[in-house]
Amino acid sequence: MDVTDMATNTTDTDQNWTQSTNISNGTTLITTDQTFTYLMIKACLIPFILTSNVLIIGAVIFSQSLRKPIYVLVSSLAIGDFAVGAVVLPYDLLHGLVPGLKNLEMTCIFKVWIWTSGLAVSITHLFVIALERLLAVRFPFLYRTSYTMSKCVLVAVCVWTVSFAIGSGALSLKNWNQEKGCVLRDMLMSPFGKFLTIYQVVLILSTFSVYMHLFYVIRQSSKRRAEMTSARLKAEHRQSILSFLVFFLFVVFWVPVALNGVVSRLLRITDRSLSRPVAIFAMSNSFVNFIVYGLKNDEMRMAWKKMFHCRQAQAQAQAQAQAQAQAEDAPPPHIPAVSHSSTSVGKTASTTSTSVSLVTLEAGNVQEVK
Template sequence: RAERGGPEPNGSMENVSVPSGELSVYNDSVDLYSLSLGNNTHSNYVHYFHGDLYIILPIIYSVICAVGLTGNMAVIYVILKAPKMKTVTNMFILNLAIADDLFTLVLPISIANHLLNYWPFGEVLCKVTLSIDFYNIFSSIYFLTVMSIDRYLVVWATVRSKRMPYRTYRAAKIISFCVWLLVILIVMPFTIFAGVDVNPYDGRKSCVLMLPDPENLWNKMSRIYTLILGFAIPVSTICILYTMMLYKLRNMRLNSNAKALDKAKKKVTIMVFIVLAVCLFCWTPFHLSTIVALTTDLENTPLVIGISYFITSLSYANSCLNPFLYAFLDDSFRKAFKKMMECRPA
């Protein structure tokens, strides 16, 4: 059971009772947005959640961490070591794997924070962890947007029977570097506001967003900022690109003089589309929860708390799913991985 309670600003904690079988947590707003992020603002009060979540969530996060770290490291290793894997699309996949690996590397810190129920790691690591947490929101969708643009250009060039001399591995490196810079700039406000807050009633430390006054207004602005830059703009761009791409592919079938896409290009396009679909499946509930939080005033019922943690786990899971998609959908990746894992005589 989850209850929103706690004292008034000048109140006392003496009369707060903990229901039997439940865990008391001095934390911050427990709406869908903050729980999905795993971090909050610094308005202190008490909420409760069932003790089962205290055990189940670290297990889920640990599995995501182990699988994601192993899978993405394998993707990075294969792309960097196998000569035939150095393609434009694989350069973007490489950077997507690096971003996912970066997130899974700091996930154990979030697990420790959850188990300890306080932040013992200091100010610097707080800023780093929250920055990477927010970076995870933007990086996947932005690299997939770039991959969608690349797929559209490939289809467009094929339909018009044109070459693409500017589409090189080196150009993909430069574009990837620009995406990293762009996302760092987008996340910079969250890095600035991240800090360690000390609960005035028991001295418990929390790694949260220390938003200025009026806090409620800044909180809404941060939600809208994340929704627009992390979802609305990139997803709208992707939808427009794929609509135009499907339109061109349809016209190719109708036009007997058009040159059809070859088998390899079709496979890559399908793979990018499926990776994108899985990303949207994992992240759309998170952004929908932001809309819900902006338009309604939800009570912290058991159902809301459970949905919030489910959204968290689903968004985190995206960081470990992509390697499996590459293994199933990309023959060249699967063959390169098997070849590199073969035992070689000394």
Template sequence: MMKLVRPFFWVSKQIIMSSDFLPPETAQMCFENLNGSCVKTPYSPGPRVILYAVFGFGVVLTVFGNLLVMISIFHFQQLHTPTNFLIASLACADFLVGVTVMPFSTVRSVESCWYFGDSYCKFHSCFEGSFCYASIYHLGFISLDRYIAVTDPLVYPTRFTASLSGLCIAFSWLLSIIYSLSLIGTGANEAGLEDLVSALTCVGGCQIAVNERWVLVNFLLFFIPTLVMIIVYSKIFLIAQKQARRIESMSSKTVRSADSYRDRVAKRERKAAKTLGMAVLAFLISWLPYFIDSIIDAFLGFITPTYIYEILVWIAYYNSAMNPLIYAFFYPWFRKAIRLIVTGRVLRENSSTINLFSE
């Protein structure tokens, strides 16, 4: 049985076909009329329909959920804040995962064959890497933004400006895209694996090999911003606790209006930090098992079974659909924006000035 090669984070792994790479006469092939075709290992009709339904639902949720986030933030003037611009750019990365990665991975996972050509195989892996890293760097900058907002909410608007937000967005995208395209485009990822790639090459496979050195680099590019986010949100949590105790201790006292306003702003910023912290936690839960397994596989001889890999990669993909659900659950303004978009009220004149906040 031939296993499709993993995305570029991984050192390429394929399970050897039957003895001496010669498939049995009854084996199905990805391309029946072509020599050198990969062996196809299709699911039976029932599981195939279920898998297409589950993966297809993920694609639809990812595309339309993140599209609603982007439309909401860009259309309604009240949402034009530096933090929300970061969130919209993050939603763009998730949206592109739903458009350029997940549909093709659906066919690959269910049919066990790659039908989209060698060129798009490389682009597919580049897109996957670019958008994953773009997401994590956006989340890293969002965590720093929330730290500034919680520690000094009154000065925050002058410290984290739209220009600074734009620089963070540009850095996140440029670093992610340049790194991913350079790694695949130069062939550095396959250095030392040429014999393996040649031996496992077949028509209908998508073979993007990454050697142990670059697998480690990939993991560090994930782990370092992850560690920063964990530290930052731990500090935010401790600060939020202190602020909450301060507000409780002053609730029975007469306070100046400035202090009262500061407390209201601090409460709002803590709530935003909590919601975005949930998005970070969801990202880590989704992607951390994938990256840990990539390290294990690269250094222990590709020991992960195919079905385990498919589970891990789709858990990671589904993270792109989770952020809109988190926003819908925690943000009343997002729920109101969705209603306005779905009902078509955003097409009315001056709809961009509608007040989305209850307070």
């Protein structure tokens, strides 16, 4: 019995060792309940993120009332959130299903690149939006005359260029993951990780300072009766508060990830069970902006109503107008008969008049002969 038990235990140990070896080599899939739960949550987030950001981008494209500089930047930020559902989450799912990809150098570098570029896109957009709001409230005349749509598009292009340039610093991590694997929090101690941390902290603090100054300007302007009567300026104030809400929610969703990485690194905590839920919590911020605009922005809601309801009504109205126009152009059913009878009456009248004239001419001739 003892020998059998030892053989059984040895066999089980060999099987477990073989399974872990296969998992590390990427030949089998991870089947633990915890990992499966996280993968399912990520898979469920993808359609929400894609749909919500498509609605924001579509509203800005198809609605004339949203052809403003602020909404150009909002749609550009929505494109970055759309990339989270289209690229980042599917790539994380692939890494979770095939863990052997974590040991491949190029796949790890690509993962770090999309993460760092995505964060740079979001943070830089939020900073630029804060500056745009300050210009709109502090210098309204200059904002309306100088800050055109073409300039705003150029600013958005520059933001994307700078963000991808910052993300390309992941190429410096070529030999970084040989021993540690593809773990993002370990990247903080690398030179690129330190630069990225400083960039994010400086931009977040700068954005917060801009909004504090913006709210001071709004408070001062609200005390003036002449500016209180301006509906345009009130709309700019409401949009500024809404933009700050978007920035505040971004900080709330992403600060836990940063704190977890810093604390784990400083305290040398090897347990990474908390990194997955905070990462999922951070990525769910990509569809929170849709909820904010849906609840607080009247112009965005009206644009969505026009996209879903008014287009169908317009199609029905156009169909009715076309049917009415065709009915007016078509001849009535009894018109040919009436025209035929009138033609015959005209012919009869002309024949009668011709015969009368002939009789008159004959009578005249007879009188002349007499």
